[in-house]
Amino acid sequence: METTLVLIKPDGVRRNLIGAIISRFEAKGLKIRGMKLMQMSGELADKHYAEHVTKGFYPELKAFMTGSPLVALAIAGPDAVSLVRKMMGATKPADSAPGTIRGDYATIVTENLVHGSDSPESAARELALWFTAAELVG
Ligand code: DAT
Numbered sequence: 001m002e003t004t005l006v007l008i009k010p011d012g013v014r015r016n017l018i019g020a021i022i023s024r025f026e027a028k029g030l031k032i033r034g035m036k037l038m039q040m041s042g043e044l045a046d047k048h049y050a051e052h053v054t055k056g057f058y059p060e061l062k063a064f065m066t067g068s069p070l071v072a073l074a075i076a077g078p079d080a081v082s083l084v085r086k087m088m089g090a091t092k093p094a095d096s097a098p099g100t101i102r103g104d105y106a107t108i109v110t111e112n113l114v115h116g117s118d119s120p121e122s123a124a125r126e127l128a129l130w131f132t133a134a135e136l137v138g
């Protein structure tokens with residue numbers, strides 16, 4: 001069993017796609033261990049996206065991610081980290097296959113609807129940023 005961090009980004013919340021996105025993970029058989037609707041602070045953005053803070057696209061990414069509420073989820077299952085990444089699709093919506101979340105709903109790279117941890121190590125680091133142990137069930 002693995003647990004991974006998923007964010008339904010502000011575009012997903014604004015477009016009323018919270019339910020559609022969560023439904024896919026539930027239908028797949030993954031379990032929700034934690035869930036919260038919140039607005040990401042600039043401080044949390046810099047920690048969460050530590051690998052990207054020096055990149056040219058970061059100011060736009062940070063403004064987008066902190067600009068309105070998002071949903072943070074802790075999602076568990078066998079190979080949950082790689083499974084969720086496959087279900088999300090490629091980072092650039094032009095490259096993400098139909099049938100994936102980004103492939104079915106997104107057209108813009110910044111507004112690509114979902115975040116998923118990219119490795120078990122990233123998942124552990126990110127989950128600790130978003131959830132306390134007491135906020136996770138199971
Ligand atoms: P992913 O979210 O697929 O793990 P990433 O970690 O490389 O992708 O980048 C984090 C987010 O930053 C990504 O979801 C959208 C944005 N982003 C990445 N590359 C970008 C680029 N070249 N231009 C604009 N935004 C970008």
Ligand code: MG
Pocket residue numbers: 116118
């Ligand atoms: Mg990433």
